[in-house]
Amino acid sequence: MIKVSSLPSDDKTCGWYHLSKKRAANPAHSGTSRARWVIIGAGYTGLAAAREMAKNFPNEEIVLVEAQEAGFGTAGRNAGFAIDLPHDIGADDYIGDLHTANMALKLNLTGQQILKSIVDEHEIDCQMRESGKYQAAVEGRGIAILEAYQRGLDKLGQSYETISGKDLSEHIGTSFYKQGLFTPGTILIQPSALVKGLADTLPSNVTLYENTPITEVNYGEKITLGHANGKIITDNLILANNAFGMRFGFLQGTMLPIFTYASLTRPLTTDEQKSMGGKDFWGLIPADPFGTTLRRTHDNRILVRNSFSFNPDGRSKQKYLDRFIDRHRQSFKNRFPMLSNVDFEYTWGGSLALSRNHQGFFGKLAPNVYGALCCNGLGITRGTVTGTLLADWCAGDHNDMIDSLLTSPKPNGNLPEPLLSIGVNANLWWNQKKAGLES
Structure with missing residues (x-):
């Protein structure tokens, strides 16, 4: 027993x-x-x-x-990204072995197709859109990651669009980033x-x-x-x-039960939407894995997700919600200074099951x-x-x-x-600190 x-x-x-x-x-x-x-x-x-x-x-x-x-x-x-492309963070070009990457791509595309078929058949209202995804960076380290990933995508034969920082604001309504990359195959959903x-x-x-x-x-x-x-x-x-x-x-x-944290704003007013600009529905993941994920939702809210904690028992801890909401506010302010009067309506955590x-x-x-x-x-x-x-x-x-x-x-x-908790917590702390402005 x-x-x-x-x-x-x-x-x-x-x-x-x-x-x-x-x-x-x-x-x-x-x-x-x-x-x-x-x-x-x-x-x-x-x-x-x-x-x-x-x-x-x-x-x-x-x-x-x-x-x-x-x-x-x-x-x-989660942040609602049904991703098609492989992303091997252990490989220099984030693609790695081509045979393994092609199988990962096939698995991911099959998962997408299964979900699309069910959603269509049963008319599930989950705001599913084949919107693609943006990746973006503001610091040199993040830009280097984007450039390495481009080389990997070339090797895999996958399409992408590079976007300069000055042009990226027309897509996502912020001039915060210096370089962006758009890949068309991701599906966004309300999870x-x-x-x-x-x-x-x-x-x-x-x-x-x-x-x-x-x-x-x-x-x-x-x-x-x-x-x-x-x-x-x-x-x-x-x-x-x-x-x-x-x-x-x-x-x-x-x-490893690793929790990550997200906040969601109230709906933006019409004037706030105009001041922000950009497309009315999109998702962005950071080039740096410890950076900030963003989404603009179907009802004109902004999602901010960053920060991590190691919860060995797999259970939520209120202390982390209290700690990380201020980080969410700063990340939001950095990216959307024109929305200074917009606050968060919800903040929550959710776990990832990771292996080393x-x-x-x-x-x-x-x-x-x-x-x-x-x-x-x-x-x-x-x-x-x-x-x-x-x-x-x-x-x-x-x-x-x-x-x-x-x-x-x-x-x-x-x-x-206790070596595991010491090591994981030190790794999370260092990598979040190293992410700098990407967080």
Whole structure:
């Protein structure tokens, strides 16, 4: 018997969640149930796995268990970039090995296509737009990263547009940056609205239990998942809960729950929109990974996301929200001085499951236990495609993407505590400081 030592607990101030369409959560599980397949985690990976598993086993009930409410947790808290291009931060040109990069591109494009198909079929209102993305830099280090990435994109044969700082303001309404790069393949979405829509359009043979945190697991010929109000007995278990997979006894000491933080303004007035200029909908990621991500949303709000913390238990901490909101205000002021009277309406945190070697896990964890874990910040596209492919593999299918995922390197091990926390916190502090004006 394994006691699950830490359970998801996110802050209640996520703007995406509150601004997306309200929905009634599915009932929590109670009593004793039995199923052939149970999936833990109703984020992008778990929702995709459940949807595909339902197609592969149309006469079976597929059980999907979520500790919180669909759209409230990690999957609904990111910046909403469904990215197509590979971005290997360990490679000099951010592309690295061409074979690996082309497979990453294929996986990401497949994830995008799966999501577009579902959104179109079910008319999910998640402000999905094929808008592309900007990357920008203001300091020499960031500009060097942009130039290296251009060389990588040339090697990969992908299109892009370079934009000078003076021209970039016509695109995003700020003259803060000195150089920009636009790539056309990214899809922007409202992440909580998408997750809610995916949850509410699952096939009829998927049973979703929300607000059902699993507190203990007994592995054996049958797997028993216990919680406060009952238990679920299953033949097969799929873990799609990222870093919390470690709490279920697998990949322990390999994943890092890193939280990043975002703030969202009130809607801009008509006059404020005119004073800002630029396009009415866009997204920008920093050249420096520790810089600031920006979005202008469909309802004319500005999103600012930066700052990181290492939360080993995977749970939100109010002290970081209180600490980082001032950094958000300064980053916003630096970029949009013409909007000095605009304040934030929401500030929240959300976790990333990272590994030190930037690798995820896909495949079999133990007899009758499978997982697609550790998306390394690409949850929307990579979680969607790996969840889908894992369900296909469990049904006996094979293709080049599945084979690539099965044979890819796995997350490597971390240092023991307290060395791990000392090292990660020092790394986060130094890299955020080194980002300078990019933050």
